[in-house]
Amino acid sequence: MxxxxxxxxxxxxxxxxxxxxxxxxxxxxxxxxxxxxxxxxxxxxxxxxxxxxxxxxxxxxxxxxxxxxxxxxxxxxxxxxxxxxxxxxxxxxxxxxxxxxxxxxxxxxxxxxxxxxxxxxxxxxxxxxxxxxxxxxxNQNARVKEFVELTASEKKVLDLLVKGLSYKLIASELNISFPTVNFHLKNIYKKLHVNSANEAIRMAMQNKLV
Missing domain, CATH: 3.40.50.2300 (Response regulator)
Incomplete structure (x- = not known):
């Protein structure tokens, strides 16, 4: 059964x-x-x-x-x-x-x-x-190619997001403002074709982006 x-x-x-x-x-x-x-x-x-x-x-x-x-x-x-x-x-x-x-x-x-x-x-x-x-x-090969378009700053933000840091801690760690973190995250979501932090983390881990 x-x-x-x-x-x-x-x-x-x-x-x-x-x-x-x-x-x-x-x-x-x-x-x-x-x-x-x-x-x-x-x-x-x-x-x-x-x-x-x-x-x-x-x-x-x-x-x-x-x-x-x-x-x-x-x-x-x-x-x-x-x-x-x-x-x-x-x-x-x-x-x-x-x-x-x-x-x-x-x-x-x-x-x-x-x-x-x-x-x-x-x-x-x-x-x-x-x-x-x-x-x-x-279409996965085409999508993975798009991932490399992440800038160095976006990759740093994504790396810290995967490590579990809050937006506030990411701003402190990278010595940037909270609005700048949000700006980078919006670009990351757009490039990874996701709508949330959890989905971005999943994409990053699945495709070894960080």
Missing amino acids: IRVSLYEDVCDIRELLEETISTASDMVLIGSHEKAVDILENTRKEKPDVILLDIQMPGISGIEAALLVKEKYPYIQICMQTVFEDNEKIFAAICAGASGYILKASPPEKYVDAIIDTYQGGSAMSPSIARKVLSMFQ
Whole structure:
């Protein structure tokens, strides 16, 4: 039996998925949660084989939660579910360690198939998601080339961001003003095609930019 933990903040969807998983013959639902803030503690207690994780969660996102789980429990498989077909979110989920990616519009049997595929080491993805992933990886060389456009100052800011320094401490460490730090970060986000510090850190680590 495949042990499944579920994370979904929308009550109606969560109840539907609870029923889908609970009635499947080859899996058992061991936990159902509306938030991912306690995902490490929940995972320690529940010991799931697969985590079905919504990408858009209150408190911390599914992508952030996936990163936490894979860092501490790399052997646990993660299948992301979302209403989004956004390239950046798909790429971020894969980089965070997700093995599968399913759209919420999928019928119950597709969810069951996705969980089984993820558990067995496959990459469960709908055809539209698979096409996007293929396109993204085909374009990776071009994107990595863009990373080298970071200036020396931007690379210093990014390096300190990866090391966990706050914006205020980055300004102090580099002897620059707080607005200057923000200016560099805006340019970094634009060049790395990200929208947050967490995504910038992930990109930096994945592509060994610092």
